[in-house]
Amino acid sequence: MSVLSSQVSLDNATPSATRLEPMVQANAVTKHVPTQEGELTILQPISLRVNAGESLAITGASGSGKSTLLGILAGLDVPSTGDVILNGTNLSQLDEEGRAAVRAQNVGFIFQSFQLLPGLTALENVMLPLELRGDKAAQTKAKEFLQRVGLDARLHHYPQQLSGGEQQRVAIARAFASEPRILFADEPTGNLDSSTGARIIELLFELNRAQGTTLILITHEERLAQLCQRRIEIAAGAIVSSKE
């Protein structure tokens, strides 16, 4: 309930000018990959705009193209045709290095597969992106976010010593700690029990509220989709429904 009521106050408190500024824009983005059976279409032309401070849920069946779309919107993957404009920068004009720079400045990403570095502890995994940005308070911030996801007793564990849900929470703390303008999350509560999931959802929307973080989330969870201002459903690589 607290998350819901604060969303209402966000709507009243945020100036409309802020909300109309596009944070991510996809123009007729497609994805085709060569396979042994010929060319496979993963995404049909998708156009989409998400304004600064908005929250968007992406839903759809397994294999419909959700993770592929999210990776393209975040500049981790490139579309076959079409382009993505992220916080004013057209990613199609950049090489991998240029896209990495735009991501480092703007983007937090919580992967479906966590993508923690196995040779680094939980604390070091969360500190890494902060250190790469030259943040002198990296350790303090990393500890704070690990505490917020309930992992203060696991700071020095390596990923293989953590459960799936704990690894997911380290990945979440890592994405939150760099305070990105836009946070992409691929089923952020997929491996969590419902009370831990509820805490993570509260944290997501607290960032959205306090820092105006734009949220783009893939989820199968109705309670999470409902908290987002908008939702789109993907089927066979196309947007089949869009709700405010």
Ligand SMILES: Nc1ncnc2c1ncn2[C@@H]1O[C@H](COP(=O)(O)OP(=O)(O)OP(=O)(O)O)[C@@H](O)[C@H]1O
């Ligand atoms: N590099 C690739 N080569 C061939 N096929 C691919 C490739 N990447 C994705 N696919 C296929 O594209 C489809 C969409 O994949 P994607 O991971 O985007 O689905 P999803 O909607 O995220 O599914 P899930 O809910 O299971 O995570 C799948 O059928 C997948 O097998």
Ligand SMILES: [Mg+2]
């Ligand atoms: Mg997926």
